[in-house]
Amino acid sequence: MIVNEKNGLRYYQFESFCEAGITHGFFTRLGGVSPKPFDSLNMATTVGDTAENVLENLKRMFDVFGLDLSSRYDGWQYHCKTVIAADVPRSASVRYPLRADGLMTDRPEVTLVQRFADCCPIIFYDPVGKAVAVCHAGWPGTVDNIGAITLKNMRKLYGTDPKDVLAGIGPSIGPDHFEVKEDVAGKFRQAFGSRYDEICDLSENRIRLNLWKANEILLREQGVQKIEIAEICTVCHKDEWFSHRGDHGKSGRYGMLITLQKVKGIE
Numbered sequence: 150m151i152v153n154e155k156n157g158l159r160y161y162q163f164e165s166f167c168e169a170g171i172t173h174g175f176f177t178r179l180g181g182v183s184p185k186p187f188d189s190l191n192m193a194t195t196v197g198d199t200a201e202n203v204l205e206n207l208k209r210m211f212d213v214f215g216l217d218l219s220s221r222y223d224g225w226q227y228h229c230k231t232v233i234a235a236d237v238p239r240s241a242s243v244r245y246p247l248r249a250d251g252l253m254t255d256r257p258e259v260t261l262v263q264r265f266a267d268c269c270p271i272i273f274y275d276p277v278g279k280a281v282a283v284c285h286a287g288w289p290g291t292v293d294n295i296g297a298i299t300l301k302n303m304r305k306l307y308g309t310d311p312k313d314v315l316a317g318i319g320p321s322i323g324p325d326h327f328e329v330k331e332d333v334a335g336k337f338r339q340a341f342g343s344r345y346d347e348i349c350d351l352s353e354n355r356i357r358l359n360l361w362k363a364n365e366i367l368l369r370e371q372g373v374q375k376i377e378i379a380e381i382c383t384v385c386h387k388d389e390w391f392s393h394r395g396d397h398g399k400s401g402r403y404g405m406l407i408t409l410q411k412v413k414g415i416e
């Protein structure tokens with residue numbers, strides 16, 4: 150990934166999306182206003198931080214690209230299978246976010262926003278149907294195959310063919326740190342069948358799963374060929390990223406955005 154800094158904020162971008170001219174960024178926890186344990190660029194009010202702090206942090210994230218915060222569309226991430234097509238910014242449609250773990254749009258005036266702390270973000274760009282999307286693949290979303298559900302919705306609305314699609318799997322808990330118990334492992338075994346071995350590490354008497362690989366397998370099954378994986382573990386890099394596990398549940402959420410809107414002067 151490419152690392153950038155602006156106004157004290159540090160954010161990461163996928164090379165493939167930059168080459169395609171897609172405005173996007175995964176923002177580290179640096180450069181915001183929130184106090185501990187949300188220090189400092191926390192994007193979620195649901196974790197105990199104030200609405201004022203989160204609003205200022207969101208503004209700073211949008212300012213990096215010169216985007217207007219009023220273009221935002223975000224959902225209430227709920228580990229559900231709902232994908233919303235955002236035709237207008239949320240402030241112009243619904244006051245409070247609707248439950249959704251996938252967001253997509255073909256409108257440049259909409260900026261999609263999601264929040265993460267260990268769960269896998271997956272972003273999509275369809276250069277033919279001219280649409281972007283993002284989905285929240287925690288372990289439940291991975292088992293439910295939220296990536297495929299998002300792609301199916303993109304096909305329905307924008308005629309998206311997965312073979313054209315650029316996909317990126319962003320910073321999230323890595324295979325070294327995602328240790329699970331038998332109950333979660335069983336769900337993955339059922340979902341992945343003969344491919345379970347590819348995502349599972351049973352060394353040191355522990356069960357560790359690879360969510361990056363799991364989502365890559367699921368995307369390739371749909372016909373996606375161009376997949377970039379950040380390979381940045383949020384637990385290993387707590388200094389840069391919020392991590393639910395790494396901070397024992399007391400943490401903020403990092404923000405990401407993606408939009409078809411073109412911005413000047415930004416790589």
Ligand SMILES: [Zn+2]
Pocket residue numbers: 322323324325326382383384385386
């Ligand atoms: Zn790690």
